[in-house]
Amino acid sequence: MPDNDFWKAMEWRRPEFVPVRISILPAAWIRHREALLEITSRHPILFGVNAGAERDYDYVEARHAEGGYTDAWGCVWDNVHQGMAAIVTGHPVPRREDVRTLRMPEEDIGFPHGFMFLRLTDLRGFEEMMIDFAEEPPELKQLLDVVLQYNLRQARIHFESLPDTPTLVYFGDDLGLQNALPISPEAWRKHLKPCFAAIYKPFVQAGHSIYMHTDGHILEIIPDLMDCGVRVVNPQVRANGLENLAAVAKGKVCIDLDLDRQLFPFCDTEGIHEHIREAVDVLGSPDGGLWLKAEIGPDVPLANVEAICSGLEEARVAFA
Numbered sequence: 001m002p003d004n005d006f007w008k009a010m011e012w013r014r015p016e017f018v019p020v021r022i023s024i025l026p027a028a029w030i031r032h033r034e035a036l037l038e039i040t041s042r043h044p045i046l047f048g049v050n051a052g053a054e055r056d057y058d059y060v061e062a063r064h065a066e067g068g069y070t071d072a073w074g075c076v077w078d079n080v081h082q083g084m085a086a087i088v089t090g091h092p093v094p095r096r097e098d099v100r101t102l103r104m105p106e107e108d109i110g111f112p113h114g115f116m117f118l119r120l121t122d123l124r125g126f127e128e129m130m131i132d133f134a135e136e137p138p139e140l141k142q143l144l145d146v147v148l149q150y151n152l153r154q155a156r157i158h159f160e161s162l163p164d165t166p167t168l169v170y171f172g173d174d175l176g177l178q179n180a181l182p183i184s185p186e187a188w189r190k191h192l193k194p195c196f197a198a199i200y201k202p203f204v205q206a207g208h209s210i211y212m213h214t215d216g217h218i219l220e221i222i223p224d225l226m227d228c229g230v231r232v233v234n235p236q237v238r239a240n241g242l243e244n245l246a247a248v249a250k251g252k253v254c255i256d257l258d259l260d261r262q263l264f265p266f267c268d269t270e271g272i273h274e275h276i277r278e279a280v281d282v283l284g285s286p287d288g289g290l291w292l293k294a295e296i297g298p299d300v301p302l303a304n305v306e307a308i309c310s311g312l313e314e315a316r317v318a319f320a
Contacts, residue, residue: 002167027082037052113172133191167208196225200229213256217240218239233255264296
């Protein structure tokens with residue numbers, strides 16, 4: 001059984017430190033460059049022993065590059081900001097009759113962010129997909145089946161690549177809006193819960209642990225994600241609320257809390273420290289059950305980046 005603090009926190013085995021980490025968007029490196037490198041070099045606990053190593057500030061992966069591309073499903077992605085994530089602007093099956101002839105790709109692309117629910121909206125367009133969920137035409141089941149079968153194929157491929165020893169298997173799909181689910185909890189349980197349960201099943205049965213990143217408001221379906229086998233859920237603070245997350249999830253599933261990205265650009269440094277301390281006070285425990293994560297975008301001032309780093313280092317030793 002893995003014995004680092006992440007696993008101990010996930011299993012409420014009294015980790016030595018609260019697990020914390022920071023991700024920095026490429027657009028932040030493009031904007032701040034050496035000044036951001038100077039900050040990371042002061043925090044090797046967060047960024048590793050090579051935190052101050054030289055880097056290509058302008059490097060971006062394809063999904064963060066300005067311009068457009070078409071993925072294996074035929075979805076057209078566009079990006080107007082180098083270093084930020086692209087969005088789908090071209091939907092391959094915008095009409096219901098198009099769904100009837102949709103075939104899964106031959107190419108295996110694994111589980112990119114948005115592999116199930118967002119894939120549906122990428123294929124149909126958000127408004128059309130919402131109407132489908134409301135009206136439940138036969139094409140809804142056809143679309144769900146095609147995407148599910150493709151994901152089950154990806155699951156088999158990924159499963160075969162894993163070691164026999166327990167490991168953490170990452171999945172990411174944004175299921176919520178800012179203040180609510182996009183469809184009712186009942187509709188989610190009817191149409192989507194069986195899909196996630198089927199995809200996760202082989203991993204769970206083999207003793208692996210499911211990590212589920214999902215932006216937006218998801219309070220009502222956190223218990224359902226747990227039913228599907230999720231061991232670590234990665235919710236956003238602002239969309240769900242600390243007290244609400246404590247009531248629904250604390251002590252039941254490990255929370256990898258996505259600290260408030262919508263706060264970071266506008267708050268003062270002490271407010272950031274207060275935000276992180278409150279998260280630990282409400283959701284933390286010496287037994288574990290809490291990870292903390294912060295994402296740095298290009299709009300976060302450097303002073304606030306430093307405050308996020310020092311605040312997480314403080315939170316790390318909250319129960320030490």
